[in-house]
Amino acid sequence: MPLPATHPVIPPRKVGVLLINLGTPEAPDVPAVRRYLAEFLSDPRVIEIPRAIWKPILHGLVLRTRPAKSAHAYSQVWTEHGSPLAAITKRQSDALAGRLGDEVLVDWAMRYGAPSIPDRLTAMKDAGCERILLAPLYPQYCAATTATANDLAFATLAGMRWQPALRTLPPYHDSDDYIGALQRDIEAQLEALDFEPQRLLLSYHGMPERTLRKGDPYHCHCRKTARLLGDRLKITVDTSFQSRFGRDKWLEPATDAVLKAYPAQGITRIAIAAPGFSADCLETIEELGIRGKEEFTEAGGRDYARLDCLNDRDQGMQMLEAIVRRELAGWIAPA
Ligand SMILES: C=CC1=C(C)c2cc3[nH]c(cc4nc(cc5[nH]c(cc1n2)c(C)c5CCC(=O)O)C(CCC(=O)O)=C4C)c(C)c3C=C
Numbered sequence: 001m002p003l004p005a006t007h008p009v010i011p012p013r014k015v016g017v018l019l020i021n022l023g024t025p026e027a028p029d030v031p032a033v034r035r036y037l038a039e040f041l042s043d044p045r046v047i048e049i050p051r052a053i054w055k056p057i058l059h060g061l062v063l064r065t066r067p068a069k070s071a072h073a074y075s076q077v078w079t080e081h082g083s084p085l086a087a088i089t090k091r092q093s094d095a096l097a098g099r100l101g102d103e104v105l106v107d108w109a110m111r112y113g114a115p116s117i118p119d120r121l122t123a124m125k126d127a128g129c130e131r132i133l134l135a136p137l138y139p140q141y142c143a144a145t146t147a148t149a150n151d152l153a154f155a156t157l158a159g160m161r162w163q164p165a166l167r168t169l170p171p172y173h174d175s176d177d178y179i180g181a182l183q184r185d186i187e188a189q190l191e192a193l194d195f196e197p198q199r200l201l202l203s204y205h206g207m208p209e210r211t212l213r214k215g216d217p218y219h220c221h222c223r224k225t226a227r228l229l230g231d232r233l234k235i236t237v238d239t240s241f242q243s244r245f246g247r248d249k250w251l252e253p254a255t256d257a258v259l260k261a262y263p264a265q266g267i268t269r270i271a272i273a274a275p276g277f278s279a280d281c282l283e284t285i286e287e288l289g290i291r292g293k294e295e296f297t298e299a300g301g302r303d304y305a306r307l308d309c310l311n312d313r314d315q316g317m318q319m320l321e322a323i324v325r326r327e328l329a330g331w332i333a334p335a
């Protein structure tokens with residue numbers, strides 16, 4: 001029997017995968033960075049201070065001073081395709097779409113800024129995705145990253161009449177696919193260097209130390225990744241935490257302190273990698289690649305190499321395909 005003319009069009013059923021990363025400003029200038037920081041630093045999952053205390057600090061101090069400093073940093077890493085974080089996440093999404101084939105619609109979104117999670121989730125549902133895997137690209141679980149991305153996706157569904165079924169990608173900090181990809185990729189990058197590093201420093205994004213006491217597994221996940229990777233690599237591995245923000249005590253040791261202390265211990269040739277970042281971004285290219293190198297060489301270090309993240313290179317995409325296919329089991333045919 002034909003449908004009545006008033007019946008809405010129902011698109012053919014699809015499975016969707018939404019890759020999610022943190023977010024980045026739309027331009028390396030002060031107004032765009034201020035907009036980005038205002039959204040990011042207003043998230044109570046990121047700054048866990050009572051709003052009545054934090055809001056005046058954010059608007060009266062942080063958003064008046066930090067945007068200029070950060071915009072200068074962003075201008076040093078900006079590319080013809082825009083922010084490295086957004087450009088690489090888009091390439092990962094395109095490459096994963098090619099690997100998964102027509103059965104799966106792959107898209108990408110940012111937790112802060114554009115393209116937004118509500119916008120992309122709504123577009124996926126409109127395109128017929130009745131089942132969607134949310135894939136926040138953070139190997140180590142953290143409430144300030146994984147949970148807030150999932151929160152916003154769930155909040156988006158709260159406004160939908162016909163909700164898609166959702167799955168979320170679990171942390172993959174100890175998965176064989178991830179550790180193996182890092183091992184092979186790091187070994188290849190070390191091999192290509194024109195010097196032999198005495199140490200490999202694994203630098204993770206820091207978090208306030210109290211989040212560990214409150215039960216966030218992030219610290220333990222970072223340590224486990226480092227242990228599993230260290231067991232497989234021939235080089236001695238150290239671990240540190242970067243990007244301290246504010247006055248509270250953060251996870252230690254701090255990356256800048258480790259870099260400054262190495263030369264006095266006779267360690268003057270090092271490589272540094274950031275396995276917690278699935279894509280290179282401000283924190284890896286500028287903080288580790290530019291500032292970290294200055295700190296190390298000013299303290300007497302001689303040779304310094306920043307290794308790239310897995311990004312959309314073969315090892316990274318093989319790993320992403322494997323962990324995504326595992327979570328899609330029962331939704332798509334096995335490869
Ligand atoms: C209290 C503040 C912050 C917490 C907590 C935090 C956790 C956290 N962040 C990442 C990943 C990224 N952070 C990036 C930039 C960035 N982070 C903070 C602050 C906190 N992060 C700020 C203020 C900024 C902006 C830049 C600056 O002003 O310094 C980025 C890079 C974004 C880009 O555009 O390139 C990433 C990625 C993780 C994984 C994490 C907790 C585990």
Ligand SMILES: [Fe+2]
Pocket residue numbers: 205243
């Ligand atoms: Fe951060």
Ligand SMILES: [Fe+2]
Pocket residue numbers: 219220221223
């Ligand atoms: Fe721990």
